[in-house]
Amino acid sequence: MTNKRLLYVTAFDDRHGKRRWRFRRKGYPPYSFKSPHGTKAFEREYAACLNADQAPVASRPSIPGSVSDVIARYYSDNAFLDLRPSTQGVYRGVLERFREAFGDVSIKAFDADRIARLMTAMRHKPHAAARLRKLLAQLLRLARRSKLVPVGFDPIKDTKAPKTEGGGYHPWTEEELAAFENEFPVGTKPRLAFDLLLYGAQRSGDVRLMTPAIIAGGRIRLDQSKTTNSVDIPVVAPLQVSLDAGPLGRVTLMETKDGEPYTEKGFYGMMKKACIKAGIPHCSPHGLRKAAARRCKDAGCTNEEGMAITGHKSEKEYLRYAGSNARPEVADAAMNKVMANRTVRLASTPSQPIEKRA
Structure with missing residues (x-):
């Protein structure tokens, strides 16, 4: 992040000669950054500014x-x-x-x-x-x-x-997931968003503002914008293939054709149109996180393992972590179970196209 120019962010020297950074974008509230440039805290402040549409x-x-x-x-x-x-x-x-x-x-x-x-x-x-x-x-x-x-x-x-x-939002079935994958191959923008939502198991608000710094070293490390829960989960093989194929944005992983981070409505609209094209108009990006949680359960993950992936504090606010609640070793075990179960399912289920709904 430190080597890339951030949209709408400019530097200036204050009256004490100290370098400061501010966010200015038409239609958005101006903001002066509190954290040092290039830090995780700075990145979270930047994401919050982009989210305040x-x-x-x-x-x-x-x-x-x-x-x-x-x-x-x-x-x-x-x-x-x-x-x-x-x-x-x-x-x-x-x-x-x-x-x-x-x-x-x-x-x-x-x-x-x-x-x-x-x-x-x-x-x-x-x-x-x-x-x-x-x-x-x-x-x-x-x-x-x-x-x-x-x-x-x-x-x-x-x-x-x-x-x-x-x-709540409809959780995607395996047939609906396959329908989307068949319609949008790796290397397309809807597929990249789909894989980030499904295999990252995070909310749309966090996925659309992910930066290369958040997905680095083969892991997804972030503080969720809604709850501030920390997650530290592995980038599994299908997601890595999708990331390698792109298309990746310059500042955030997902960007519009104009090179800007998606707004909440813009990201939802892009994915909703893709769902309609795939013949699953009743599906939405919000339901992919539910599908990820269902896969954890189907794979035999414990509640603790599943929550280490999704970042939920608890099933019903019953499990909280002391201090940093990122559990990389637990998330690794959970993802291993999910991917092993996926391999077994693919080997035993013949590929059949889903009938598109009107």
Whole structure:
């Protein structure tokens, strides 16, 4: 990373003559780096800056007690300021869309009935609905504290977000994995993203911002952006073949045709189009991490071995590591089981193309 020019990052000397670095990109919040250039910590800060793709904050005056007023107060509250930059970017995106629709409406108008109707209108987007409901709870908590609504005004507790069908994103089956591999051979961008997601077993947000420094020496070493959990797992043979074939970006492994790191929406859109072309439109990149976890279970991995690969803290927050939770020796054992099971499965199952779905 130290030998490569980072997009949107420039150096300058401060008034003490010390070299500093800053991030500047149109439409993104400016940022001054806290960690020394070239370090892992610097790299994490850079990833967070790239991840903060949000709409600009409205600058017109807010009506006191309105949704826009409460959102502005929330942005300057510790509940928001203590969040990671990447999480702030995601939350701003949700809140700015909500502000655009309801900015001048009084926060008092969002009683249980109105919030319930909002949740019903978003049944086709259950994850987005749940996130909005969570943020509305934050706004209403701040509104109560600021005496913008009565102390007992807590309509969130009387509402429910729509249930996610099937318990979340669809986990890919072996037939669906084979369909994608048949459609996109090694050496194509969708296949590289697919192999990073499946054999790296990490979230899309971490995969799309991976740099060569994260995958070095035959291992994937990173602190997950969502949980800060550390993972240290081997780069298995199928993934190494895919990395060797590319195409690799200049700064991040996955880059757009313009040479820029993918945004969250851009990466999802690229993979979703590939899924449709492969005849599996119901699949999404998020489900590949589930497929990786399922493969661990099918291979006989223990919970500890599986979590060393995926980076989960626990099945249900029951297993936590003291200090550094990267477990390279446990991850190696788990990956060996997964690859051995894959070899047995390939030897015993004839290759059959999956019928494309309309």
